[in-house]
Amino acid sequence: MSIAIVWFRHDLRLTDHPALEAAVAAGHTVVPVYIDAPEEDAPWSIGAASRWWLHRSLTALADDLARRGSRLIIRRGSTLEQLRDIAASTGATEVHWNRQYEPASLARDTAVKAALRADGLTVDSHCGNVLFEPWTVKSGAGTPFRVFTPFWKHCLTRLSEVPRPTPAPQQLKAPPQWPTTLEIATLKLAPNIPWDSGFVDLWTPGEASALDRLEAFLDQDAGDYREQRDRPDLPATSRLAPALHFGEISPRQILAAAQSAASRASVTETAGIDAFVREIGWREFAIHILFAFPHTTELPLDARFTALPWASDDAILDAWRRGRTGIPLVDAGMRELWHTGWMHNRVRMVVASLLTKNLGQHWLHGARWFYDTLVDADLAANTLGWQWTAGCGADAAPYYRIFNPALQAERFDPDRAYIRRWVPEIAALPNAWIHKPYDAPANVLAASGVVLERDYPRPVLDLTTGRDRALAAYDAVKAARVEPAR
Ligand SMILES: Cc1cc2nc3c(=O)[nH]c(=O)nc-3n(C[C@H](O)[C@H](O)[C@H](O)COP(=O)(O)OP(=O)(O)OC[C@H]3O[C@@H](n4cnc5c(N)ncnc54)[C@H](O)[C@@H]3O)c2cc1C
Structure with missing residues (x-):
């Protein structure tokens, strides 16, 4: 044998x-x-x-x-x-x-x-764990792609090369004698103190649950994914990220299931499924970028941004981590993360933009916090997400694009249901003010019974001042002539 x-x-x-x-x-x-x-x-x-x-x-x-x-x-x-x-x-x-x-x-x-x-x-x-081996995907110049759109365009032309997923073995032979093993519990992975009730309510880890989640998402939500994926108040995304990170499901299984669902879907639904597959493309891109530029876990891909005067302020970092910044959409996201181990992608961008741009804190502070608190913490996706938002990475959001949390709430949390859920202490405020309570007129606050500073903290900064300071700092480093890092 x-x-x-x-x-x-x-x-x-x-x-x-x-x-x-x-x-x-x-x-x-x-x-x-x-x-x-x-x-x-x-x-x-x-x-x-x-x-x-x-x-x-x-x-x-x-x-x-x-x-x-x-x-x-x-x-x-x-x-x-x-x-x-x-x-x-x-x-x-x-x-x-x-x-x-x-x-x-x-x-x-x-x-x-x-x-x-x-x-x-x-x-x-x-x-x-990937659709394509990272060393097989190169630009026309023979170098790794640094921008998502041409990367994904290239991958789409090669999707037929991706092998079909294979079934699980029905039975496995046992050796005459098993080697010694530890009990899973002895690894002490599960918490000693029960901080995880929010996790237990939301997640069922494991392969069977990942497959169920994929099937339910493709049946019920994928058709609307393109229109609704930016809405943190709706359960509109797949929440497959932790299952993908731990490999409970492979990207090939997702691609095959999505292709099969698309073959039965209407044109509008197909657009939703395509948008979902494109996100699987972002996962792939993150892995390929990290493979080509391994130093980016600590250093910016665009070396000019190494010179940015990053701050490190414990009080600010603490307020951000605990969801006590006084900026409701940001606090909602940080509390969702703490309670459930997950945060909606749109809100991840908003909280990361606030931390790195308005507050000037080093993106690594945020990346480390996410890495510790996300159930889908993934070195490639997290690094890409933080550098993208901080404006110093691959295919970065232009450095002058600074998310305004109040406007983001108006656009993507139209009924403010997301903010009300996670920041209940100001839930009684009307929609017009709940996402910017410090601008609310005194009579509105009084009618809602909300007392600012007692019930909810003052914003950790004036958003406009923070924005201007960030733009000035980015302008200064952008003028520097440094070759991109490899
Ligand atoms: C600052 C920041 C940090 C992030 N950190 C992580 C992380 O540690 N781990 C992680 O998996 N994703 C990370 N993301 C990407 C994204 O937010 C999550 O993948 C997504 O929110 C997971 O939810 P979902 O499974 O419902 O996604 P869906 O919208 O259903 O997308 C399907 C899958 O595509 C992949 N995907 C989607 N968006 C991205 C993206 N922007 N980059 C890479 N892959 C993507 C994920 O595997 C996801 O499960 C981060 C984004 C930002 C802005």
Whole structure:
């Protein structure tokens, strides 16, 4: 009997899993393994909200494997040492995994592959988490794309190359003797203190739930996605980001399901489905950018912006993190994030713009907070999102585009339902003032029973002054002539 280790990472599923499929197709008995080694991802080790998700996702995967006669072996510690130990105790001759593209993962995986091969094992990595391998997508000049639209245009011409997703194996052979394993609980991923009730209400991690979510979204919401995706008051987006990050579902499965839904849909619905697939394109773009420019996790892609005079003010950062800035749309978003581990994309842009532009705080403060508190925290998407909003990254929003939270609320939260939900202390204010309570006339405040400063904080800054300061700083660095960083 030949034995192969399949090392699960950000691919916690059994369907469309090329590494598992390769091991099964070769006739091996599979030993599925997950290794908890957060220090190997430093300085971007997994955050608290993601650990919450991971605990449940691993539990779901272990159950799915058990139903197929297999087992998920859980280990902690150095990946290389654990894989060596499992290979020695089972007599495994092969190791398979699906590739990841974060800088620390690439460095670790390269070293692990070389070391295991030197031990005499056969080691194969597979393409399971992207539509296209990052090194295969190049501009006409042979360089990585730095702008989304031409990138996605190029990808669209190659969609027929994307392999169809493959089904999960029905049954898996068990080895004569399983290697030792830890209980998932011993990884201490789940919180000791129960801060997670908002998470429990909203999310069910695991492959089955991801598939249900995709199906429900394509059936009910995708047709309206183009018109409604910017509305934080509506459940109009897929909320598949955490499932995609942990690989409970693959982008190929999403593409195939979306194509099949589009073939049955009306023209208007097809436009919604296409807009959704384009967002999967943004995920792809983020991964490709991080692969080509790994330094962007800490440094701006556009090197001129390294010279920006970023501030670092603890009181401001604290108010922003706790949703106490005195700017209702921003506070609503930051509280949604804290309670649910997720924030609507439109609001992510607004809170990030306020922090980096109006408040002048370094985008890395925001990126680190998001990384710790989002259930979908993803190094590629988060880095791209923060640099895009701060105006210093790939395909960046022009630096002079500074979101005005009150106008954004008028446009995208037309009934102010989102603000009322998350900032209930000012809920009694009428629609005309709830998103800018400090401009409200005294008689309106009195009639609503809202006492500012007692019930709700004064804004941490005057938006106009912050905006002018940001524009002056950006103008100054923009004049600098520096070659873009590589
Ligand atoms: C400052 C900032 C930080 C962000 N941090 C993250 C992050 O850590 N992880 C993350 O997955 N997304 C991040 N995003 C992108 C986006 O906000 C989320 O992907 C989206 O809100 C997730 O909700 P959804 O699954 O309902 O998305 P949908 O609208 O249903 O989109 C479908 C999928 O497309 C992908 N996607 C959509 N928009 C983007 C985007 N702009 N960039 C990359 N992929 C995208 C996601 O995988 C998403 O699940 C960030 C955006 C900003 C502005």
